[in-house]
Amino acid sequence: MTDEPHRFDKRRIRIRAGESRPHVEDEWRGVLVLVEAGEIELRCELGGRRRFGAGSVLWFTGLGLREVHNPGVDPAVIVAVSRAGRGSSKREVTGP
Secondary structure, eight states: OOOOOOSEEEEEEEEOTTOEEEOOGGGGTTOEEEEEESEEEEEETTSOEEEEETTOEEOOTTSOEEEEEOOSSSOEEEEEEEETTSSOSSEEEEOO
């Protein structure tokens, strides 16, 4: 049995409690986002905010986002999944 090449890339991003990660639209184009742990708050450029907890499946493009914030007391972990070739597979990013 041979291993098939990875068809998807996966990034795990940890956002510390009370911290925010600036949103860069191009970084999220074609990416599906899963909230793996904790809670995140999407903060829009026009001031709107929405919270999402573990198990939520989202996308971040076309929403006019300013930043992704962790309003909780524990780290939030989001997993970004995209088609292979958009970046390195299986990497972890911590903080903003």
